[in-house]
Amino acid sequence: MTRSFTTSGAPFFAPKPTVTKVMLQVLLALVPGILAYAWFFGPGVIVQILLAMVFALIFESLMLRLRGQPQLPYVTDLSALVTAVLFALCIPPLAPWWISCIAMLFAIVVAKHLYGGLGQNLFNPAMVGYVVVLISFPQAMTAWLPPLALSQHSLGLADTLAIIFGGQIPIQGGWDAITHATPLDILKTTLDSGAVITEIRRSPLFGDYGGLGWEWVANGFALGGLFLLYKRVISWHVPLAVTGSVILLSLPLWLANPDSNLSPMQHVFSGAIVLAAFFIATDPVSGCVSNPGKLIFGAGVGIITLVIRRWGGYPDGIAFAVLLMNMAAPLIDRYTRPRIYGE
Amino acid sequence: MNDAVARIGPVNHHFHGGLRLRHNKKISCQHQVERPRLPKQLVVPLQQHAGDVATPCVQVGERVLKGQQIGNCESCVAIHSPVSGIVNAIENHLISHPSGKSDNCVVITPDGAEEWVKLDPVTDWQHADPEELILHLKLCGIAGLGGAVFPTHVKIRDGRARQIHTLILNGAECEPYISCDEMLMREKPAKIILGARILRRAIGADRVVVAIEDQMGAVYEALNAAAHEADSKNISVVKITTIYPEGGERQLIQVLTGSEVPIDGRPSDLGLVCQNVATAAAVADAVVEGKPLIERYITVSGNGITTPRNWLALIGTSFAHLIDACGGYRGDVTRLVIGGPMMGYPVASDAVPVVKAVNCILALTQADVATPQVEMPCIRCGECARVCPARLLPQSLYLQTKNGLWDDAGAYGLSSCIECGCCDLVCPSHIPLVDWFRFGKSELVQRKIKTRAVERARTRFEAREQRLELKQRKRAEKMALRKQMLKDKSKQKDRVQAAITRAKEKADNKPRIIHGSSDDT
Ligand code: SF4
Ligand code: SF4
Numbered sequence: 001m002t003r004s005f006t007t008s009g010a011p012f013f014a015p016k017p018t019v020t021k022v023m024l025q026v027l028l029a030l031v032p033g034i035l036a037y038a039w040f041f042g043p044g045v046i047v048q049i050l051l052a053m054v055f056a057l058i059f060e061s062l063m064l065r066l067r068g069q070p071q072l073p074y075v076t077d078l079s080a081l082v083t084a085v086l087f088a089l090c091i092p093p094l095a096p097w098w099i100s101c102i103a104m105l106f107a108i109v110v111a112k113h114l115y116g117g118l119g120q121n122l123f124n125p126a127m128v129g130y131v132v133v134l135i136s137f138p139q140a141m142t143a144w145l146p147p148l149a150l151s152q153h154s155l156g157l158a159d160t161l162a163i164i165f166g167g168q169i170p171i172q173g174g175w176d177a178i179t180h181a182t183p184l185d186i187l188k189t190t191l192d193s194g195a196v197i198t199e200i201r202r203s204p205l206f207g208d209y210g211g212l213g214w215e216w217v218a219n220g221f222a223l224g225g226l227f228l229l230y231k232r233v234i235s236w237h238v239p240l241a242v243t244g245s246v247i248l249l250s251l252p253l254w255l256a257n258p259d260s261n262l263s264p265m266q267h268v269f270s271g272a273i274v275l276a277a278f279f280i281a282t283d284p285v286s287g288c289v290s291n292p293g294k295l296i297f298g299a300g301v302g303i304i305t306l307v308i309r310r311w312g313g314y315p316d317g318i319a320f321a322v323l324l325m326n327m328a329a330p331l332i333d334r335y336t337r338p339r340i341y342g343e
Numbered sequence: 344m345n346d347a348v349a350r351i352g353p354v355n356h357h358f359h360g361g362l363r364l365r366h367n368k369k370i371s372c373q374h375q376v377e378r379p380r381l382p383k384q385l386v387v388p389l390q391q392h393a394g395d396v397a398t399p400c401v402q403v404g405e406r407v408l409k410g411q412q413i414g415n416c417e418s419c420v421a422i423h424s425p426v427s428g429i430v431n432a433i434e435n436h437l438i439s440h441p442s443g444k445s446d447n448c449v450v451i452t453p454d455g456a457e458e459w460v461k462l463d464p465v466t467d468w469q470h471a472d473p474e475e476l477i478l479h480l481k482l483c484g485i486a487g488l489g490g491a492v493f494p495t496h497v498k499i500r501d502g503r504a505r506q507i508h509t510l511i512l513n514g515a516e517c518e519p520y521i522s523c524d525e526m527l528m529r530e531k532p533a534k535i536i537l538g539a540r541i542l543r544r545a546i547g548a549d550r551v552v553v554a555i556e557d558q559m560g561a562v563y564e565a566l567n568a569a570a571h572e573a574d575s576k577n578i579s580v581v582k583i584t585t586i587y588p589e590g591g592e593r594q595l596i597q598v599l600t601g602s603e604v605p606i607d608g609r610p611s612d613l614g615l616v617c618q619n620v621a622t623a624a625a626v627a628d629a630v631v632e633g634k635p636l637i638e639r640y641i642t643v644s645g646n647g648i649t650t651p652r653n654w655l656a657l658i659g660t661s662f663a664h665l666i667d668a669c670g671g672y673r674g675d676v677t678r679l680v681i682g683g684p685m686m687g688y689p690v691a692s693d694a695v696p697v698v699k700a701v702n703c704i705l706a707l708t709q710a711d712v713a714t715p716q717v718e719m720p721c722i723r724c725g726e727c728a729r730v731c732p733a734r735l736l737p738q739s740l741y742l743q744t745k746n747g748l749w750d751d752a753g754a755y756g757l758s759s760c761i762e763c764g765c766c767d768l769v770c771p772s773h774i775p776l777v778d779w780f781r782f783g784k785s786e787l788v789q790r791k792i793k794t795r796a797v798e799r800a801r802t803r804f805e806a807r808e809q810r811l812e813l814k815q816r817k818r819a820e821k822m823a824l825r826k827q828m829l830k831d832k833s834k835q836k837d838r839v840q841a842a843i844t845r846a847k848e849k850a851d852n853k854p855r856i857i858h859g860s861s862d863d864t
Contacts, residue, residue, distance in 0.1 A: 003663070003672070003676075003679075003692065004691055004692045005676070005677065005678055005679045005689065005690065005691060005692070005693075006677065006678065006689070006691075007678075007688075007689035007690065007691050008678075008689060011684055011685045011686075011764035011767055011768050011777070012678060012680060012684040012685075012687070012689075012705075012707055012711060012712045013364075013684055013685075013711075013712075013768055016768070016769075016771070016773055017726075017769065017770075017771040018771050018773070019719050019722055019771045019772055022722070022724060022771050073717050073719065074719075077719065079722070117720065118719065118720045118722060119719075119720035119721050119722045119723060119772075120720065233724075235725070235729070284722060284723040284724045284725055285722055285723050287723075289723065289725060289728060289736055289738065289739065290728070290736065333739075337736065337755065338728070338734050338735075338736065339734060340606060340733060340734050340735060340755075340756035340759050341358075341359070341593060341597075341603055341606070341732070341733040341734050341759055342593070342603045342604050342605050342606035342607075342608070342759065343606045343756070343759075
């Protein structure tokens with residue numbers, strides 16, 4: 001007796017990895033950094049993350065419908081959520097709710113779906129959203145908080161929600177009483193007014209090697225990044241190139257003039273360098289393909305960031321650096337194709 | 344001598360990418376290899392490898408002997424009857440092809456006598472003319488048993504012409520489940536080494552290197568002992584790390600020598616020829632005993648088989664017969680695959696017969712095969728490029744193939760894809776990458792043929808133009824010549840005329856001679 005079988009091509013193996021799993025691992029890896037953030041700066045960041053997630057999902061679902069794509073499995077691939085979280089980590093914890101809405105509109109609708117959806121975007125969606133709101137609403141983007149340890153008014157969850165959704169300042173003294181510039185902001189403004197770093201760094205806002213609190217947030221992200229490396233979700237090339245180029249470029253500047261230049265350590269651990277090195281510049285869709293390409297891409301991000309920090313008009317330049325390198329990525333890819341076997 | 348030789352040794356080099364897969368080999372290595380009970384009917388396809396189809400040289404109703412030639416052809420190897428019996432039919436029958444197509448087969452009913460045809464071994468192969476050995480292999484139907492069934496005599500003849508120093512025997516079955524070569528090496532090490540020496544003489548090589556996987560256990564000792572006995576100086580056995588697909592010819596060469604076969608070249612460019620260990624054993628049988636290739640080791644395995652094991656099966660045995668001999672199916676078998684889970688291909692029915700190319704029959708259950716998952720867009724995660732042993736960028740090739748950018752795909756090395764399936768396996772978006780690449784490669788071949796045809800047409804056209812032009816020129820020249828000649832002729836005429844006139848004038852000027860008064864008297 002003979003039997004018949006269905007035929008479909010090799011390879012025959014189960015189970016296969018999924019996009020959802022990759023994205024889930026990225027989200028998981030962000031947790032330590034987020035926890036450190038909330039620990040040092042209060043619950044605002046969590047609220048922002050949830051807010052961005054909701055908007056991201058709404059826009060994602062809407063765009064899928066408009067483009068005639070099935071909701072499943074695209075909504076559950078979690079890629080929109082990764083975009084949302086990365087964005088929320090870049091904005092001030094007290095930014096008003098509509099900031100998220102506008103940013104996600106640009107991130108998900110314009111940068112992602114108008115470019116063809118998952119896998120097609122030329123630019124990193126989270127950074128597109130961030131840059132749009134940063135340029136359009138500079139005022140709202142300064143609502144940073146000092147570390148809880150230094151603030152006279154610790155904001156509870158209710159207060160935070162009231163500020164984000166109602167724009168109400170529950171504390172006497174208004175904005176100025178609760179918000180506080182970030183270490184990089186302070187550096188930028190005071191350096192411009194002629195102070196020297198050793199002086200500025202005496203402010204308790206600066207911690208041991210980064211900003212107070214910020215250095216621990218960065219450590220959290222680094223921990224998550226190592227997890228991604230271990231899980232092989234990302235390769236070491238981009239993180240190494242980003243941090244390496246920042247260090248190599250800032251080292252001679254600092255050695256030459258430590259009074260007006262930050263040390264490499266401070267550069268790496270303040271602002272969003274670590275987050276960018278492991279989570280943002282490693283976005284495969286808008287990055288480079290080959291390993292040499294990734295090194296060039298990462299180095300570009302590091303160098304541009306540093307140039308903007310040092311000579312540009314913004315205290316931190318990661319988002320611009322990433323977007324600029326996104327533009328260069330196809331060209332880099334073209335010139336860094338690996339040598340084929342036997343070629 | 345090429346320095347690649349000096350480098351083959353205990354040091355393993357690396358190839359890019361690859362995957363460590365679960366071997367699943369042990370399950371089929373529990374039993375000694377035996378011949379299954381004689382089937383009631385054998386179906387021998389007349390096409391055993393890519394290329395030409397053999398023409399049958401027996402009649403329906405005729406009695407054939409075991410080992411008697413039943414098909415021959417110019418460019419491919421001969422085909423022989425696996426049993427003694429009656430030729431029942433020469434007809435179309437389902438063959439092992441992914442599309443489930445039928446092809447011309449010789450159907451033989453065995454008479455159970457197992458009466459051999461008169462065998463014709465090569466006496467004293469050590470001193471035989473290599474050409475004679477090569478011809479003998481063709482007549483005995485020897486083809487590569489690793490799965491590609493490339494005619495062995497063609498490979499050797501090509502090698503002879505190109506100064507081969509080392510013969511590599513490939514004993515690395517990189518794919519999971521397949522264990523037929525391992526069993527053969529365990530049970531017949533001496534025969535493999537003997538075949539290797541014959542092949543070495545036929546090719547004119549100096550050395551033999553047998554490459555096996557490091558997890559094959561007792562095989563190493565067995566082969567080493569056999570090699571030691573035969574020619575310890577020039578035959579060595581090398582263990583290599585088991586990483587899929589290290590058994591691929593190009594990867595194996597890279598692991599052994601650290602050199603890469605040129606992109607458009609062949610192993611013989613490095614002075615190397617690869618043969619499968621099973622082919623070597625078949626060569627020994629053919630040359631020393633005169634036995635043609637009518638049976639081979641086959642693994643029948645997978646979670647859908649009751650007792651997985653290896654068989655020494657006659658060519659023409661139906662899959663169903665072998666699976667029955669293993670105690671039949673078990674569980675919800677959803678795929679029947681020829682070859683391994685990575686590069687094998689599914690067949691639609693177990694009625695298909697064993698051919699020389701079949702090294703493994705795999706019955707896979709639902710749990711073994713990935714449930715068809717929705718294909719997502721490529722997220723450019725780069726996993727595929729990380730594992731590609733040919734160092735390609737599958738994500739780029741995928742887009743190029745899909746969008747028909749054939750020139751780009753060619754420039755990015757689509758033709759170098761060995762279809763190993765590594766990229767496909769790791770892709771989180773479940774893109775059937777290998778399917779795309781198979782399609783793309785055949786498309787590239789087609790286009791090359793077409794451009795070649797266009798080129799040929801153009802050269803032909805240009806040649807014709809030239810010919811016509813030449814003809815015209817010649818004609819013109821001829822015309823000119825003729826004209827010249829005519830002119831000359833007319834000139835001549837003029838000259839003649841002139842002469843005549845001159846003569847006439849002369850004559851006129853002369854005093855008239857009066858006839859009859861010319862006597863000087
Ligand atoms: S593995 Fe799949 S999803 Fe990832 S880059 Fe390759 S083709 Fe794209
Ligand atoms: S199938 Fe081709 S492209 Fe994919 S990994 Fe193998 S050689 Fe590379």
